[in-house]
Amino acid sequence: MARLPSRPALDLRHCEQFLLQEARLLDDGKFDDWLALFTADAWYWVPSEPDQTDRFETVSLISDDKRLLETRVRRLASPRMYSQEPRSRTSRIVTNVTLEESSAQSCTLRSKFLMIEYRREQQRLFGGTALHGLVQQDGRIMIAWKRIDLVNCDAPLDGITIPF
Amino acid sequence: MQSAETLASYVQPARVHRRVYSDPAIFELELERIFGNAWIYIGHESQVKMPGDYFRTFIGRKPVVLVRDANGDIRVIHNQCAHRGSMVVANDKGNTDEFQCCYHGWTYHLDGRLKAVPLQHGYPSDFDPKNPKTAMTQIPRVKSYRGFVFASEAADGPSLEDFLGYMATSFDDMVDRAPDGEIEIAGGVFKHGYDGNWKIYLENLCDAAHPWFTHRSSIEAAQQQSDEVYSDGSGEIAVRQMRQNGAPYSFWENQVGIWTYPNGHSYLGDYHDDAKLVAALKDPVFRDYIAAMEKKKGKEATRRVLETRRWNSNVYPNLSFMSQFQQIRVVHPIAVDRTVVHTYNFRLKGAPEQMFRNTISFANIVNGTGSLVLTDDLEIYNRIRMGLSSEGAEWIEIGRGMQSDVPDAHGGRRGKNSTSEVYIRNMLDAWLGYMTTPPERAMRAAS
Numbered sequence: 001m002a003r004l005p006s007r008p009a010l011d012l013r014h015c016e017q018f019l020l021q022e023a024r025l026l027d028d029g030k031f032d033d034w035l036a037l038f039t040a041d042a043w044y045w046v047p048s049e050p051d052q053t054d055r056f057e058t059v060s061l062i063s064d065d066k067r068l069l070e071t072r073v074r075r076l077a078s079p080r081m082y083s084q085e086p087r088s089r090t091s092r093i094v095t096n097v098t099l100e101e102s103s104a105q106s107c108t109l110r111s112k113f114l115m116i117e118y119r120r121e122q123q124r125l126f127g128g129t130a131l132h133g134l135v136q137q138d139g140r141i142m143i144a145w146k147r148i149d150l151v152n153c154d155a156p157l158d159g160i161t162i163p164f
Numbered sequence: 165m166q167s168a169e170t171l172a173s174y175v176q177p178a179r180v181h182r183r184v185y186s187d188p189a190i191f192e193l194e195l196e197r198i199f200g201n202a203w204i205y206i207g208h209e210s211q212v213k214m215p216g217d218y219f220r221t222f223i224g225r226k227p228v229v230l231v232r233d234a235n236g237d238i239r240v241i242h243n244q245c246a247h248r249g250s251m252v253v254a255n256d257k258g259n260t261d262e263f264q265c266c267y268h269g270w271t272y273h274l275d276g277r278l279k280a281v282p283l284q285h286g287y288p289s290d291f292d293p294k295n296p297k298t299a300m301t302q303i304p305r306v307k308s309y310r311g312f313v314f315a316s317e318a319a320d321g322p323s324l325e326d327f328l329g330y331m332a333t334s335f336d337d338m339v340d341r342a343p344d345g346e347i348e349i350a351g352g353v354f355k356h357g358y359d360g361n362w363k364i365y366l367e368n369l370c371d372a373a374h375p376w377f378t379h380r381s382s383i384e385a386a387q388q389q390s391d392e393v394y395s396d397g398s399g400e401i402a403v404r405q406m407r408q409n410g411a412p413y414s415f416w417e418n419q420v421g422i423w424t425y426p427n428g429h430s431y432l433g434d435y436h437d438d439a440k441l442v443a444a445l446k447d448p449v450f451r452d453y454i455a456a457m458e459k460k461k462g463k464e465a466t467r468r469v470l471e472t473r474r475w476n477s478n479v480y481p482n483l484s485f486m487s488q489f490q491q492i493r494v495v496h497p498i499a500v501d502r503t504v505v506h507t508y509n510f511r512l513k514g515a516p517e518q519m520f521r522n523t524i525s526f527a528n529i530v531n532g533t534g535s536l537v538l539t540d541d542l543e544i545y546n547r548i549r550m551g552l553s554s555e556g557a558e559w560i561e562i563g564r565g566m567q568s569d570v571p572d573a574h575g576g577r578r579g580k581n582s583t584s585e586v587y588i589r590n591m592l593d594a595w596l597g598y599m600t601t602p603p604e605r606a607m608r609a610a611s
Binding site: 062063066068072074078154158 | 384528
């Protein structure tokens, strides 16, 4: 009798489901649960330039190691985060998902996203490419790294407070 | 048109009329009389190292190009074709032999002189392509101070040195921090936009009384952050900075200072000593830096540099910079209620590479578009615009510290401590001076 898989395989179907769940957590404002998707040494990156190759010697819209990402998420919960008073509401669409590289333990996933952010009578539209480095850990799919390339990453932008 | 008397009535000793921040007619006059007259920061020489290097920017709303011409001289020219007025240079930066308009092919030398016109025979008989008026016109006065390029549209007026006055020492502080005595812009640019007046930005950069309130969310998030969570080291300085913003009022009132100088300039000082942010001598990178400095400059000069603790320096009306973290912000007024700020970083030549990484990391977390700190400042700028659109309160209070400000040894005025609003009063003094004096218009050379 074939053994049932004890954990979700890093195949396209499972990974795509994972991305949809991640987007849902963000839209629902469950940032602590979102943070829990990241591995202990994960990084999260939103470059400021198209095709930016370097995370440390060129500025980024967001460039967080795990400690900074945790600080960022804690701030999102603060009632004194005035740039989130009132709160944003977001709606994300994740699509065009492809598996770029994969092994039994890890994979790189590429997807396209659109995010509408509504806050205080203004609606902003963000879109671009997401790259996820996913790994198997303790029977779960986890994010080892995530890179978001906004199509307008080099535009003059008002503050970005909600993670993509 | 606003009369000088009306404008003067808007700026009173301890208050300023809300229209100064919200009236579109006043904004238009600012473009003419402040941005069309004062020395305006354009860019840094390191952005145009080689002949043909150019950098596209703006003076007020006017598109201009900073360019190093074929002789190696730095020019600032209007980004405008002499034929039908089209903007000629469309890329943000690059290198070229000549500028060519994409409309009818008029072609210009790097210094803006006309080089060639297709179908020249068809123009009127008195058309002279050598007429200097037929050019991408040069801004009449262009001058650098230690690599920082300024331009003034006024043909006459104070020299750049006189305009900067004692504030030149803030540029000295930035450049002197490089062991090799040279700095260069590196690491890209942040572009922030907000729906608010440009003056608010400069005011906030010297405001020592706001972090405790405005930045509470990042202060608390950083103070509660466990240092046990994995870090690749890049957040170290930023976490320290956010925690430092939570210093009690007694700190701001006893240890931090605000200095102001003629022409609207000011700096906030003694905020950090290097020990608070980079763990000073315990930090191996900083130890290497001090060693490099002492080797190149000697112990005495190094000590002097490290004892200078300037936080934000404002050069009115369009530049704010932080010598200690090698960062500059260039203010672009777009409309009375719209401003864009470009933020750049500098590499200190001869310093350990990790110091530049710290500069970038600091920018990302404190001054970046998605940072944990600046986002709340942008919120304030937007809220000020929304608040000032109401006539509920006509006047803005700017009197804090007025009774206790003291003269400064270098011809300026300083607050008794950093929470004085002397920097706002000082900027508005300069504002009123510019606004009530029609500038000498640039004289175009006759052919």
